[in-house]
Structure formats: structure tokens, C-alpha cells
Amino acid sequence: MLQRLRGSLLRRPAATPPAAAIRCLSSGSADVRVPLNFWAGKRQTSSRKCNKENVYEPATVLSPSHICAGRVLCLLDPCGAAEVDQAVSAATSAFAHWSKMSGMERARIMIEAARIIERRREEIAEMEVVNNGKSITEARLDVDSGRLCVEYYAALASTLAGQHVQLPGGSFAYTRREPLGVCVGIGAWNYPFQIAAWKSAPALACGNSMVFKPSPVTPVTAVMLAEIYGEAGAPEGLLNVVQGGQETGSLLCRHPDVAKVSFTGSVPTGKKVMEMASEGVKPVTLELGGKSPLIIFQDSDLQNAVSGALMANFLSQGQVCSNGTRVFVQKDILPKFVEEVVRRTRAIEIGDPLLESTRMGALVNHPHLEKVLSFVDQAKKEGATVLCGGEAFVPSDPKLRGGYYMTPCVLGGCTDTMTCVKEEIFGPVMSVLSFETEEEVLRRANDTTMGLAAGVFTRDVKRAHRVVEHLKAGSCFINNYNITPVEVPFGGFKMSGIGRENGQVTVEYYSQLKTVFVEMGDVDSLF
């Protein structure tokens, strides 16, 4: 069965060795031909004839003369109203069955899904790499995070329960924790598989079904998750995948049979999603952008602080919402910090994302690379110093020439009013700022409309907690950065979002309470 699924997804060059220990794919060889929409338990094609769109492989392009065109990995088949209706209807049917199952029964299927994800880890990670451009090392960790999330919510599924409340005269009330119905998940392109898992796992554990729309830039791996749930024994239609962009997303948000929308993406799109959901008074979870501060005090362990700054800026080619892109360093240690951070940034191996040694792959597409590079240009114009990187990078391997690579960049001499310090760049660009006092840095760190994450490095335990208390951000790190264990909530303050993903609290965002009053005496009527 597994071999059949693998075989159906990819057409590989005949010479590719099949042994599990050897990489199945090489950059520039994947060719996805199977349909990427999935509802009612199988891959589906859209009935719309004319609007297929190219999806590119960021690490490689057709030829150096086709830099903007890129190598086409597959065709996107965007869904219109008819397809969205079919997917929502499949999810509605699945909900009728799934929501009546006990938590233990749901958990059994989810645990099996987690087991299949583990078995297919390498295949999913490889597809994530060819579609997104990130390194295989990171892609494996993303798949693991998705799997852990499914395991975590499987374990919670059987614990969902209400409350019993005694009332006067032997009367009582109880609460039932009930699912919402068909939930919609809409994802960004930076963590395609992980986002699909982080949204579907809590939704399904609570007894909901889901229609998920990946970013049109990275459509390939969410559908693998939908297949996996099916293989694990989930009812047909439990997790459905519809492909498309803005139009498909709007159709989902406005659909009358959709009970909730969970969105990951930019602030402007998040606002639109909230507006559309408000038409049906539907709850939303919004995981939006960030411009997070990382504060490094002079008593920090310097190597750990530098490691933290690198983790805060260069995962996934810097395309991470929670990145700590404003690195505030206390004045006395600034020269040493800068020397070390630049040395280690220069050592980051850029190149073929499918190679084990690569630590930084390609940005997601050509327009995005151009946008990130233009932020570096703008920073120079505004007086920042490029301490390293910030240029397009051309790998020596001819097939990778023209992929969307750049050298990770550290900007020095930054001030709070510079564009690079104020706007989300969503690329491998770290801005280093100097500060003197705790009070000053807190004021500057909080001076933003965003509030997704924040970090502090210090050996002073009292200061660490005092600083964190004053930081206006949803996810704060002390002496680390950008780790997201699925057991703890993740999400933003201010314009970085509404609601949380992961952790126990997310049950609240995918379920509703029904209160039942039970009268044991007579009705004490006023009339």
C-alpha cells in the first residue's frame, strides 16, 4: 500500500535507487502528477477547465535564462464554488459520524495516523523540501512536529469532559464539551505540513471535521496528511484539502456550513478573514505576522546568546513568523556579540536543500527573494551597515544556478526608525540594535503593533522573569528561541493574532460548551 502511494505521487528518473537509506529524490527530479485536491476520501480534480497554475521548485530553475520562471514541480488546480461545496459537504457527512464517536475511538485513529506519519517521514520531508526550498534537516523536524501534534491531541481526545454543578433542591447542571462542526484551516507557505497538522489535530480530537486550504505556493504535502488520516481509518471526508488562493479562501470563509476558520498568514489577509467570518459570526483563530524582539543582556552566556540569535533569524531561510528579527544587545558586549554572530552566520552552508550538510536552502519564490533583497538595499540607504550576507547566492551545482538563494544577512548600526527594524521582512535578515538599560530596552522592544514572540538572554533569573512580565508578546523565551513544543500554547498578542495553537488551551478554540439545567423539583413560576 505504502509503495503504491509513494509510486503514485512521484515520477522519478529510472536510475534513482529505491533503498530507504539512500535519498529517493534529488533536487530538480521531482515531478508531481497526481491531483492535489482531496475530498470524500480521494484525490480529486477540479471541474474548472482553464485555470491551472504552475507551482515551482524553489531550489532549482529550468535554466539560468529562466530565472523568474523557475522549474515547474506541478500544476495547481484551484477550486471554485462547486468544489468547495463538495468538500464542505464531505466534511459535513464525516462530522455526523466522527462527532458521535468517543474520544477514545477518535484517539485510536489519530494514533494510527501519527504512526503512518512517522513511517512516511522521509517521503513527506523530501516533498516539503522540493516544494518549499527549506533544508531536509529542518523539513524532518517539521514533520516530527506535525506528528507530535497529532499524538498530543490524540492523548487529549479521551480527556475532554464537562462539569457537574450541584444546584439547590437536588437540582443540578452539567456541561458538555461539544465540537463546532466543519472547521476551515487556511495555511501559509512556510510550514506547509506542520501548519496542516497543527490545525487539523486539535480540530479532529475535539470531534470536528476540517477543510484545509494550503497556500497555492506549497500545495503538495497537506494532501499527504489527508490521505494518511484516511489510511488510519478516519471516515471519508474527515480532513479534506482544497487548493487555490484568495478566491477559494474567501469561498471557504463565507460558506454557510462552515463553523470556524483557523488562519495562518499575513496581517492584511488575517483582517479580511476575520471580516468574512464575522458575516456568519464565526469564531476565528488568527496566527499572523511578527516583528519580535530578542534582548541580550551583558551577563548572558555569549555562545548561547549567539545560538539563540541564529535560531531566531535563520530557520526556514528566515521565513518564520515568530522570528526575533530585532536583536537588542547590551552595549558592553556588542562588539564581541557582533564578531561571533557574523562568524557563525558566514559559516552557514547554503545550497542544495536535499543535502544533509545544507543548513540554508532556497527562499520560496523569485518575487519573495527580490522583496527580501530590496529590504537589505533599503536598510543600506537608511544608514545600516551590512556586516555580512544580504546578496543573491549562486550555488556551484549547475542545476541549482538561478534557484532562489541568498546569503544570510546581519545588519549592524540599526536604529528603531529604520524600515528593516519596523517591517516584517520574512527572510534571513537580522537587525542588531544596541541598548543600555533594561527600562529603555523594554520600551523599545514593545514599541510595535505586533506581539507574536520575544526572547531574553541573561544569567540573572530575577531579571529574566521581570523582563518577560513586561514584554507584550504571546510566546516568550528565556535563554532560547523559536522552540515550539506542541504541549505549550503558541500565538500572538496585539496584531499578531487571536487564539492559540497547541497546548491544552486549544481545545477551547475548537469546541463549545453546552450547559444543561436539570430540575429535580417543581417549576417555581413567577406567573
Ligand SMILES: NC(=O)C1=CN([C@@H]2O[C@H](COP(=O)(O)OP(=O)(O)OC[C@H]3O[C@@H](n4cnc5c(N)ncnc54)[C@H](O)[C@@H]3O)[C@@H](O)[C@H]2O)C=CC1
Ligand atoms: N503566526 C503564525 O503562526 C504564522 C504567520 N505567518 C505569516 O504569514 C505571512 C506569510 O505567509 P503568506 O502565505 O504569504 O500569507 P498570506 O496572508 O498571503 O496567505 C496566507 C493564506 O491565506 C490565503 N488567502 C489569501 N487571500 C485570502 C482571502 N481573501 N481569503 C482567505 N484566504 C486568503 C492564501 O492563499 C494562503 O493560503 C507572513 O506575514 C507571516 O508572518 C506565517 C507562518 C506562521
Ligand SMILES: C[N+](C)(C)CCCC(=O)O
Ligand atoms: C516552528 N517554528 C517556531 C520555527 C515556527 C512556527 C511558526 C510558523 O509557522 O512560522
